Amino acid sequence: MAYHWNWGILLSPVSTGEPTTYLGWLLSGLVVTVELSLLAWVIALAVGAFFGVLRTLPGKLLPAIGTLYVAIFRNIPLIVQFFIWYLVIPELVPPxxxxxxxxxxxxxxxFSSSVICLGLFTAARVCEQVRSGIEALPRGQRAAAQALGLTTAQSYRYVLLPVAFRIIVPPLTSECLNIFKNSAVASTIGLLELSAQARQLVDYTAQTYESFIAVTVAYFLINMIVLNIARWIEKKTRLPGYIGGK
Structure with a gap:
């Protein structure tokens, strides 16, 4: 049986009686996806940078803590982590x-469970990018900072991290793109983000192709925006003598 295309369904009022259209459902899901991903990315950058620094510090204890964090969050499937944060953690914290x-x-x-889960999961990946960026720097930079009388914290703040972050912009861009795509997993705990709204549209209209083509275009546009912002950042922050520098 031939499929009946009907793009006009997107502009039709929803059958639930809500004062919106099916396109409105998709747009609301798009807003949730963007908000979730951006908030999770802030957590991922902050936590990932912290543990990335820990993994490069002298000694054994602090690097071991960073390694343990990465091992836990990278080896547990993301979908399992969503259920842990939504169902298990509330039972483990103080009553x-x-x-x-x-x-x-x-x-x-x-939403809150999804932000925390996605942020901490991605932080484990950002941690490895930050660690590799710091370790890629010449050892002389750390020695020069110490020769100037800078403390370890000052060396990281003023010398190592500013350079490391510049050279890991490309891999960080990939992680930022992944966080938008991984946000779709949040639908498993009930969050009505973009992909969940698309499935809801299919349930009510049976217009599968129109729904998921529209969602595909939305994700493509998000990725293109992120890529162009990242390219602009990379161009403005590149350093001569390093990857991407002139």
């Missing part, structure tokens, strides 16, 4: 905090 969380509106629970 007052757990009960407060359970009394939040369901959408807030879905």
């Amino acid at each position: 007052e905090l757990g009960n407060w969380y359970k009394q939040l509106p369901p959408t807030v629970q879905f």
Whole structure:
């Protein structure tokens, strides 16, 4: 049986009685996807940079802590981590905090759990990028910073990290793209992000191709925007003598 194309369905009012269209559903899912991914990316950069620094510090204890973090978050499937943060963690925290969380509106629970989970999962990958960026620097840079009288913290803040972050812009771009794509897994715990709204549209209209073509275009546009921003950042921050530098 031939498929009946109907792009006009996107502009039709939804059958649930809500004051919106099916396109409105997709746009609301797009907003949730962008908000979730950007907030998770902030967490990923901050936590990933912290543990990336730990992995390059002298000694054994602090690097071991960073290694343990990466091992845990990279070796547990992302979908399992979503369920852990949504269902298990509220039962492990102090009862007052757990009960407060359970009394939040369901959408807030879905969103907050997804942000934390996706952010910490991606942080483990960012950690490895930061570690590799620091270790790629000539050893003389660390020695020169110490010769100037800088403390370890000052050496990282003023010398090592500014250069390391410049040379890892390309791999960080890949992780940023991944965080937008991985946000689709949040639908498994009930968050109505872009892909979940697409499936809901299919359930109500049976227009499968129109729904997922529209979603594909939306993800493509997001990725193109991220890529162009990353290329601009890389162009503005590149250093002569390093990868991508002139």
